Amino acid sequence: MDHKTLRGKKFLASMSLCVSLGVSLMALVLSCANARAETGLSDLKVQTPYRLSVFAHVRGARSLAPAHEIATVFVGTRAKSLYAIREGKVHVLSASLRVPNGIVWRAPYLYVAEQHRVSRYRFDKFQSRLPAGEVLFDGLPNKKHHGWRVAAIGADDRLYLAVGAPCNICTPKGLEGTIVRLPLTGGAPEIYARGVRNSVGMDFRPQSGVLFFTDNGADFMGDNSPLEELNRAPRKGMFFGYPFFGGARERTRQFETRPLPQESTFPVATFPAHNAPLGVHFYRGEKIEDLKGDAFVALHGSWNRSVPDGYRVIRLHFEHGNPAPSRQSVFIDGFLHLEGGRGRPVDVTTHWDGSLLVSDDARGLVYQIQ
Secondary structure: OOHHHHHHHHHHHHHHHHHHHHHHHHHHHHHHHHHHHHOOHHHOEEOOOOOEEEEEEOOOOOOEEEEHHHOEEEEOOOOOOEEEEEOOEEEEEEOOOOOOOEEEEEOOEEEEEOOOOEEEEEOOOOOOOOOOEEEEEOOOOOOOOOOOOEEEEOOOOEEEEEEOOOOOOOOOOOOOOEEEEEEOOOOOOEEEEEOOOOOOOEEEOOOOOOEEEEEOOOOOOOOOOOOEEEEEEOOOOEEOOOOOEEEOOEEOOOOOOOOOOOOEOOOOEEEOOOOOEEEEEEOOOOOOHHHOOOEEEEEOOOOOOOOOOOOEEEEEEEEOOEEEEEEEEEEEEOHHHOOOOOOOEEEEEEOOOOOEEEEEOOOOEEEEEO
16 A cells, blocks of 8 residues: 555544544534533422423524424524524524514414514425515614514404513603504504503413403512503503503602593503513413413513512413412422523413423523423
């Protein structure tokens, strides 16, 4: 064997070893990432007899939109990225959107509410990149403060969007501080509800078609004030108190002497101050009989309270169309003291297999509860 051939064989052997080491290293990295995600899951306490596991790793995971027709779960964020989970793999559909937090699926379209506009994208089959879209409305207030939208489709086949007030306590202008709705094919939105400070979760109760939405109370009114809200909005034209009320029945100092523009509707359920209720969802599966008719609210957790509070998922049992105060319970707890960093639940939804999915934007995870 000549020296040139020998050098060639040694080179190929070295390359093979490098490739093997590279693959092993990549597997080790992925294994470590999975281990880090699994670390501390034992500290998450879910109601008996349910069990919790990691469904997917998605950086900044917030709004969830399962699409059974194409076996995909879409995931929105407060950054620039929109993701899709399919067969255990996470795809970056786009990394150039403007706060694509509000997403909802109605086959064959994925509706995406960004900070400044709402669009829809047609998926006749799964695609690993976001297809060309159709802008439905581009006149949303383009302000960063409370600029992450949430979206839902009502029983009237219209798209509902929450538009937060761009401040802590101030007088909203235009579409600010409202919930609006528009046709699924697009057009100018109409205001459905006013006096909404910052709703980051809405859902329609399947049994009645009535809209329920969370609303975050004002900051800097004290550790235990104001209470956070879950509201019921069965008809257009209702007023929910902001900025005259910071939350529930607690008046704001800035507006306490001013007359209300109309009668205020107060929440049907409340949560402790600064718990930050975000996603609300009515269980829609057939698999878990015990959960039928119940709603779930993700308490994202406080950032401006001397003793942190929230950081859990609450279960609400409904009676006569409203949550029963005595039947509110903690469904998942332990996010505050997780090993490896606290978690912050954001959204809850029903997977097409009947399980529940919960997003956590702090740890970049989507959990599955079975």
